Amino acid sequence: MPIEYYTxxxxxxxxxxxxxxxxxxNAIIIFMCIELMLNAVNLLLVAFSKMHYAKAVASGQQDxxxxxxxxxxxxxxxxVVAAVEVSVGxxxxxxxxxNTHNVDINFLNRLKN
Amino acid sequence: MTPYSYLILLFPLLxxxxxxxxxxxxxxSAVGIIGSGSVLGAFILSVLVFMEVKGDPAIITLFxxxxxxxxxxxxxxxxDPLSSLFLLIIxxxxxLIHVYSTGYMHEETPPHFARYFSYLNLFVFSMxxxxxxxxxxxxxxxxxxxxxxxxxxxxxxxKNTTYNIAAxxxxxxxxxxxxxxxxxxxxxxxxxxxxSFAGETGVxxxxxxxxxxxxxxxxxxxxxxxxxxxxxxxxxLYTWLPDAMAGPTPVSALIHAATMVTAGIYMIARSNxxxxxxxxxxxxxxVIGLATAILAATIALRQNDIKKVLAYSTVSxxxxxxxxxxVGAYVGAVFHVMTxxxxxxxxxxxxxxxxxxxxxxQDMRKYGGLKKMMPVTHITMLIGCLAxxxxxxxxxxxxxxxxxxxxxxxxxxxxxxxxxxxxxxxFYMFRLYAMTFMGSFRGDTSHTPHESPSSMTxxxxxxxxxxxxxxxxxxxxLFAPDAHWLAHFLEPVFAQSAAITKAHAIDHSTEWVLMGVxxxxxxxxxxxxxxxxxxxxxxxxxxxxLGKLLANKWYVDEMYDAIIVKPLLGLGNFFTxxxxxxxxxxGVNGVGKGVLYLSRxxxxxxxxNVGNYVLxxxxxxxxxxxxxxxxxx
Numbered sequence: 001m002p003i004e005y006y007t008x009x010x011x012x013x014x015x016x017x018x019x020x021x022x023x024x025x026n027a028i029i030i031f032m033c034i035e036l037m038l039n040a041v042n043l044l045l046v047a048f049s050k051m052h053y054a055k056a057v058a059s060g061q062q063d064x065x066x067x068x069x070x071x072x073x074x075x076x077x078x079x080v081v082a083a084v085e086v087s088v089g090x091x092x093x094x095x096x097x098x099n100t101h102n103v104d105i106n107f108l109n110r111l112k113n
Numbered sequence: 114m115t116p117y118s119y120l121i122l123l124f125p126l127l128x129x130x131x132x133x134x135x136x137x138x139x140x141x142s143a144v145g146i147i148g149s150g151s152v153l154g155a156f157i158l159s160v161l162v163f164m165e166v167k168g169d170p171a172i173i174t175l176f177x178x179x180x181x182x183x184x185x186x187x188x189x190x191x192x193d194p195l196s197s198l199f200l201l202i203i204x205x206x207x208x209l210i211h212v213y214s215t216g217y218m219h220e221e222t223p224p225h226f227a228r229y230f231s232y233l234n235l236f237v238f239s240m241x242x243x244x245x246x247x248x249x250x251x252x253x254x255x256x257x258x259x260x261x262x263x264x265x266x267x268x269x270x271x272k273n274t275t276y277n278i279a280a281x282x283x284x285x286x287x288x289x290x291x292x293x294x295x296x297x298x299x300x301x302x303x304x305x306x307x308x309s310f311a312g313e314t315g316v317x318x319x320x321x322x323x324x325x326x327x328x329x330x331x332x333x334x335x336x337x338x339x340x341x342x343x344x345x346x347x348x349x350l351y352t353w354l355p356d357a358m359a360g361p362t363p364v365s366a367l368i369h370a371a372t373m374v375t376a377g378i379y380m381i382a383r384s385n386x387x388x389x390x391x392x393x394x395x396x397x398x399x400v401i402g403l404a405t406a407i408l409a410a411t412i413a414l415r416q417n418d419i420k421k422v423l424a425y426s427t428v429s430x431x432x433x434x435x436x437x438x439x440v441g442a443y444v445g446a447v448f449h450v451m452t453x454x455x456x457x458x459x460x461x462x463x464x465x466x467x468x469x470x471x472x473x474x475q476d477m478r479k480y481g482g483l484k485k486m487m488p489v490t491h492i493t494m495l496i497g498c499l500a501x502x503x504x505x506x507x508x509x510x511x512x513x514x515x516x517x518x519x520x521x522x523x524x525x526x527x528x529x530x531x532x533x534x535x536x537x538x539x540f541y542m543f544r545l546y547a548m549t550f551m552g553s554f555r556g557d558t559s560h561t562p563h564e565s566p567s568s569m570t571x572x573x574x575x576x577x578x579x580x581x582x583x584x585x586x587x588x589x590x591l592f593a594p595d596a597h598w599l600a601h602f603l604e605p606v607f608a609q610s611a612a613i614t615k616a617h618a619i620d621h622s623t624e625w626v627l628m629g630v631x632x633x634x635x636x637x638x639x640x641x642x643x644x645x646x647x648x649x650x651x652x653x654x655x656x657x658x659l660g661k662l663l664a665n666k667w668y669v670d671e672m673y674d675a676i677i678v679k680p681l682l683g684l685g686n687f688f689t690x691x692x693x694x695x696x697x698x699x700g701v702n703g704v705g706k707g708v709l710y711l712s713r714x715x716x717x718x719x720x721x722n723v724g725n726y727v728l729x730x731x732x733x734x735x736x737x738x739x740x741x742x743x744x745x746x
Contacts, residue, residue: 021727105723 006047013040027093027103031086038082045071045078115171118162118192121200122241124154128234136227144223145215148230152211152237156204159197166197168605170311172247179250184302189247191310195606198447199244199379202454206371207237209572213462214363216568217469229269229361236262240372244379248309249298249316252380256294256344259373260287266368267360279356286353290343297336304329310383320387321609327390334387334394338401341377345431347405352670354428358420362465365420370427370461371454378434378450382606385443389610399439399523403530406432408667410537414544415656415663418475419464422545426501427457429534433516436531441614442519443607444600448587449516451599452508455583456500459576463494466569467549470562478651479556480549486562489570491550493577498546500580502539503635508584514628515589521627522619532631539638547646555651591624
């Protein structure tokens with residue numbers, strides 16, 4: 001599959017994530033949208049990694065095992081970070097719900113004062 | 114003694130430091146002894162130096178003062194006939210005035226008394242530095258020093274605002290002149306590469322090689338002349354001197370009559386060869402001198418403040434000296450400096466004695482009939498008046514006659530005009546004399562005037578003797594050939610100029626006629642003045658016509674105000690009110706206000722709404738991407 005397919009798909013998913021974050025007020029949905037954005041980036045990284053791997057194979061590079069593996073490494077990092085973020089974020093949302101009985105993001109502007 | 118002549122300077126400097134530093138702890142008598150004694154010491158040393166002086170200048174170099182590239186300015190003194198004569202005048206008259214001051218200023222509290230004497234000693238120090246300086250730079254240090262002391266002493270009673278204004282006026286007027294001197298010194302450095310007077314490579318020797326009316330020479334001499342008009346109170350910078358009478362009367366006598374104001378004459382006499390060669394400048398000097406002599410004399414005719422009369426008389430006499438310098442009669446100018454120092458110091462001190470006796474009343478309309486109450490002051494003042502008027506036998510006659518003859522040799526027009534000024538001198542001096550001493554007492558009869566203490570009358574008597582006899586140092590060839598001691602004494606100083614001018618002698622019969630005519634006219638004017646004013650009674654009528662014009666000093670001060678001071682003040686007001694307030698302040702405040710306004714607007718962006726922040730973030734990211742990929746920044 002050409003790389004463009006992956007990039008278009010990633011862009012669409014990322015765009016959905018952005019629009020979701022901007023338009024929705026429910027904290028959990030915003031959270032899910034952020035996950036969408038992160039995963040769009042993951043998809044892009046994996047796709048490029050695969051592309052570079054294919055190129056390396058095609059050009060007959062010697063150490064074929066390690067070729068273009070950085071992208072996949074980053075993906076693991078991002079997944080770890082996302083997991084951490086989910087746990088922290090959900091904890092915040094739970095606390096928020098306990099305090100306000102609501103998960104509306106606009107309640108957070110109370111922090112301003 | 115001559116190699117140690119710098120010690121002359123040391124005495125007044127020490128006196129200044131002692132009186133200045135210990136002014137709070139010294140008693141008045143100690144201050145008086147230190148102040149007068151230091152000048153007496155300087156006088157004795159000056160006499161010793163004077164005894165040894167020869168035609169060739171003796172140069173005493175203390176150390177190298179300024180050394181830049183090829184230019185070297187030593188801190189050196191020059192002792193020659195001209196400077197030794199000035200040393201004697203300054204320290205001699207200065208000593209008498211110091212003694213007089215101990216009596217005149219006795220009402221002051223000790224610290225102020227000491228302040229007064231320390232200023233006076235500093236003045237003597239600066240003046241000695243001025244005349245002893247071996248080059249123009251050292252002379253300029255003294256030149257500035259005397260200006261400073263003049264300022265300090267005019268404003269001595271600093272609680273009086275008018276006096277402070279007079280002091281500032283004197284200082285500023287002098288600064289205008291000083292600028293000329295400074296520029297002249299720079300020009301000399303550029304042209305001659307040195308500022309020393311004497312020596313093979315000195316300024317004067319180099320200037321003597323130049324052609325007549327060399328442009329640089331004319332420029333330098335004109336700039337020096339500007340300085341001289343400031344210091345010696347000539348047109349156009351003379352207006353400070355009458356105002357300088359705000360200072361204590363002995364100060365007026367010492368600084369504003371006998372010594373400091375002759376600094377300009379000293380400088381021109383010192384640079385005589387330059388002026389002789391720069392004939393254009395000489396003409397300017399003569400015209401300025403003559404114009405000042407006449408203008409100031411006319412003003413003096415109608416002044417009622419005794420010190421103002423003497424002040425304008427000083428300006429007028431200084432004008433005579435400038436006339437003499439301008440027509441090349443350098444000896445006459447120096448001679449008149451000397452005799453003028455004697456009789457004008459005498460007149461000022463006499464006036465001080467009267468003011469002292471009259472309890473600080475300076476208006477002559479309130480005097481009258483003081484002859485009996487102040488006999489010593491009366492006799493000495495009479496001698497002073499006769500001397501300044503130019504009665505034969507008194508010192509003023511000899512020096513003024515020499516100047517008149519010099520003027521006649523140059524042009525009869527100069528002679529006639531100068532004679533007119535001399536007649537006016539006789540008139541206003543005897544108007545002063547008659548209004549003060551003759552008739553009946555017109556003042557406040559509640560306290561009678563009294564004669565001054567001996568510390569004041571003794572200097573008066575000594576000065577009266579000098580004012581009478583000082584003229585016999587320069588007896589004209591008319592009476593006795595080769596009797597003009599001063600001319601012989603000063604010959605080496607003016608030798609080069611004399612060789613160029615070759616003063617064409619007036620034959621004796623003409624001189625007799627001129628002398629007879631001038632003497633007869635002066636005597637006539639004196640009798641006229643005395644008869645007119647001896648029964649003077651103030652009728653309270655305001656002056657009118659020409660008299661009003663003269664009483665108001667030709668409105669010169671008002672004219673300067675209108676032409677220079679007002680426009681400058683207007684410009685200053687314009688800058689403070691318009692440029693400062695509307696321009697600079699508005700600009701600075703505007704920047705502050707703009708920042709405040711913008712921050713208020715930007716603060717609205719921070720709504721606290723997370724959605725807004727995210728939106729802005731996204732917009733910014735899109736914006737950056739757009740910038741990078743589509744604008745290729």
